[in-house]
Amino acid sequence: MLLSCSNSHYCVVYPPPLSKNLREAASLLIETAFDYIDQPIKEHSENVANLSVSISAELGLTDDQINIVWAAGMLHDIGKSKIPREILNNPHHLSYNERWIISQHSEEGYNLLKTAPCFLGSIIPEVVLQHHERLDGSGYPWHLKGSQILQESLIVSLADSVVAMSEFRVYRPALNQDAIIREVTQKSGSLYDPNVVEAYLRFLDKSAYQLNSISHRQALH
Ligand SMILES: [Fe+2]
Ligand SMILES: [Fe+2]
Numbered sequence: 001m002l003l004s005c006s007n008s009h010y011c012v013v014y015p016p017p018l019s020k021n022l023r024e025a026a027s028l029l030i031e032t033a034f035d036y037i038d039q040p041i042k043e044h045s046e047n048v049a050n051l052s053v054s055i056s057a058e059l060g061l062t063d064d065q066i067n068i069v070w071a072a073g074m075l076h077d078i079g080k081s082k083i084p085r086e087i088l089n090n091p092h093h094l095s096y097n098e099r100w101i102i103s104q105h106s107e108e109g110y111n112l113l114k115t116a117p118c119f120l121g122s123i124i125p126e127v128v129l130q131h132h133e134r135l136d137g138s139g140y141p142w143h144l145k146g147s148q149i150l151q152e153s154l155i156v157s158l159a160d161s162v163v164a165m166s167e168f169r170v171y172r173p174a175l176n177q178d179a180i181i182r183e184v185t186q187k188s189g190s191l192y193d194p195n196v197v198e199a200y201l202r203f204l205d206k207s208a209y210q211l212n213s214i215s216h217r218q219a220l221h
Contacts, residue, residue, distance in 0.1 A: 079109030
């Protein structure tokens, strides 16, 4: 089933079986935290969540896992609410130090979510913590490798990368869908989990989905 997605660049092929409590908790957190951030990051997060759900459904994940992946997709960059706005909104090339400060958002997000009563006992904070880890250990913050990385994080990681590639950056134009497919296929097995990449490609085939180029001034991933 293809849901309409007037506001999103990612249509969901399968309706996400989201639990009402989780959706409300995640939405509240996002509204609160992202009051301090600009709209593009919120839109970026919605796109990542929707694409993560589509990939998860393609992988045959359980409803519970899909709920987790959706919430983690929505919240993956929530730690950016702790990063100084002047760095997040810097329209120019970032210095090494500024990039390091931004890279702290994974751990900042983990710390925020870990203390949220609604996520007690949930792996959502860990999924957020690991969303910039890469299969070959080249990611951050812990340089985890392969099976050390949660499957849910591998899904959010690919969705985050795909959405980010579709967004404009000061140092490169937005990539079109063909270029994105080439990139993730090339990096399958090194940066990205091959099963997740295949699920993403199957999703594209099934949905005949066309990625729109979007121009984000400051939606850094
Ligand atoms: Fe991120
Ligand atoms: Fe992101």
